[in-house]
Amino acid sequence: GAGVSQSPRYKVAKRGQDVALRCDPISGHVSLFWYQQALGQGPEFLTYFQNEAQLDKSGLPSDRFFAERPEGSVSTLKIQRTQQEDSAVYLCASTGSPTRIRETQYFGPGTRLLVL
């Protein structure tokens, strides 16, 4: 596709519900990042994939958060037993090369999650 897409754009969940957020990176992009952006804050790193391998998950806030990218393209961020503090915008970004650090990260529009 022309850019990074994310779905759904908005998600309302009841506390305790499981949610799945999808990211479609730019076609051919090797690297994929997930960030969490709380209201009025800058994005914070959650996890990083190089192809299908999850190489860094140091930013995942708890074991309720799980991400996968089984075929090295589409990625899903799953949050189990959602809590109110999980309410945020979840941003996905992709870049073409894992070795060229100057590569631009292209961001998707984000999924706004509201947990009631």
Next chain:
Amino acid sequence: AQTVTQSQPEMSVQEAETVTLSCTYDTSESDYYLFWYKQPPSRQMILVIRQEAYKQQNATENRFSVNFQKAAKSFSLKISDSQLGDAAMYFCAYRSVYNQGGKLIFGQGTELSVKP
């Protein structure tokens, strides 16, 4: 660990005037990249400008330029001839060249408004 600080939560500028957004960062690394990203209300994060730490020359992109002071760990963004479309949240970000994948570390953001 690296940190990025934006001390101006909000800034305002008159159309056609010049505005400078401040950013400081803390790192013990000698080589890294710094970025300014723009996030309009639609939420899609867009790269504005990038600076490689090993380059002494300040980066410029049309109306956007930076003042990179490596010793002071300062990285300000100057927007010249401000336009209504420049109104957005601006985030300063740091990217290590040593970190696998190159995750971005963001500041808290500065909300820029442009008055006609």
